[in-house]
Amino acid sequence: MSEHPDLDDPFAAAEIDIPERDDATDDMFGGGPVPAPIAVAKPIEKSEAYTVLARKYRPRTFEDLIGQEAMVRTLTNAFTAGRIAHAFMLTGVRGVGKTTTARLLARALNYESDTVHGPSVDLSVMGIHCQAIIEGRHIDVLELDAASRTGVDAMRDLLESVRYAPVEARYKVYVIDEVHMLSTGAFNALLKTLEEPPPHAKFIFATTEIRKVPVTILSRCQRFDLRRVEPETLNPHLEKICGLEGVKIDPDAVALIARAAEGSVRDGLSLLDQALVQGSAGEITSAEVVRDMLGLADRGATLSLFENIISGQMSEALLAFRTLYGFGADPSQIMGDMLEYAHATSVAKILGADATRLPKAQAMRVTALGSQLSAGTLSRLWTLMLKAFEELRRAPDACAAFEMALVRLCYAADLPGPEVLMKRLQSGEPLVPNAPGSAPSGPGGGASARGATAVQMRPVQQAIPNPQTFEEVLQLISDKRDIGLRVDVERFVRLVAFRPGAITFEPAPNAPGDLVRKLSMKLREWTGQRWLIATEGGGGAETIMERDSRERDAAKARLQANPFVAQVLQTFPGAEITAVRAKPKPVVVEIEPIVPEDERPDIDKEND
Known part of the structure; x- marks a missing residue:
């Protein structure tokens, strides 16, 4: 055994040599077998450990931050002018660079080099303290996770050290991540x-839930809202990293990853990391492989589905959706693609195909669609799809909800727009051609033919209700005993305009979202013709309930002004007028005059 004077030292004890087996060692171990040496796992060499792309390409300078130019410009001006805040609040969605920015700020505050001896945002040259701060081992830069240390005691321990001066650097910097997780007591202590x-x-504070941070804390910090990184900014960044890694990937595949990242650079790099292992070595990772990895529907198939919706082809649209759903596409994702196509079609109609974010082939297709549709139709289509997208999130069965939304969208596709209806009204044409009660158009549709048709359709018109005023519509709803619809119409419909077959109204606050659909569907069922029900943002008259309430208030005011009623209310304190009813009109009964018996005619004689 080698001689070691400091055997009590555990690090010295680790240097003890185990001799080879001999008789002396047998005696030393009590004659038993020598224990086998303990197997120690070979440490992983630094070159063998794989570093994920999100960590490998973490920004080292403020210039490396993408999509945050406004924040960098503000910080640069503040540091140049020497107006550096004592507290910073960084907020934004996951993966936009809050923690990275916090570390860059800590380096900038404590930056020092051979030539620079003050705070600086120019971190292109590594300073004295930079490497230690990057590795998280600097004694004057403390990084804390508020999610694991939420209590007031932990905050008091931290603040106890604030009063002591820094050991090595210029400032003591406290970086607290997920600061919204702190308790109320911890916030009060801070x-x-x-x-x-x-x-x-x-x-330096970082949080994804800025609304959970007390206003008293926010008012004492300089706040920076880190923006989502748009796909057009993230896309070249991902392509640059692919070039640095020496891997080949289809540009369309990179575009899919940039869209799926939803503004998060870290999510984009994580998805890229996952995509790069999908293909074989030396092969290009295709868009189809990435789409399958992300569980996205084929863009060409979803665009065809969008075209089916535009054309009102209900059966083709349902079959196309079921095919996509069978391949594993998520209904919400498909509806999101539909919204993107509606937006791209509108943009292409106004600015041209080059203004869209779609690949060239798809951009040409949506441009062709935009040339056939009006701006009003595209706007209505967007509204219907957005409502369907919200319904998918709440529905217990997303597939069934999507199919019902398709039925509604295809049904609405062949409805004429308000501009078309106005032209028909001005020209005297029926609002809905070939509807029951309307004259047929085309050859043979002259005056005599229209007259004959009117005579033939007269019995049908008598059998089908045809309300000519809004009051008649209300009466029709009452006659059909649809109490729920009657209440909704009286409570939420502020009438703007009415024509037979068309109602425009301003929805009152808290109006049901399906009121337009329900009213249109019921009127079509009861009258046999389509009704155009549209809403406007303002200009509507009172609702029925608002009018009744105003009239009741006016009647109460008149009663209270009556001297007799006023005296009654004064005589009985606490009395109030609870209801006002119209005084019933007297019933006029016609009474035949009494004729004396001798003057009454002899009916029997007259009959003879």
């Missing part, structure tokens, strides 16, 4: 320090 911080302390 508040006094933020109000009067020592000159050597700086605080």
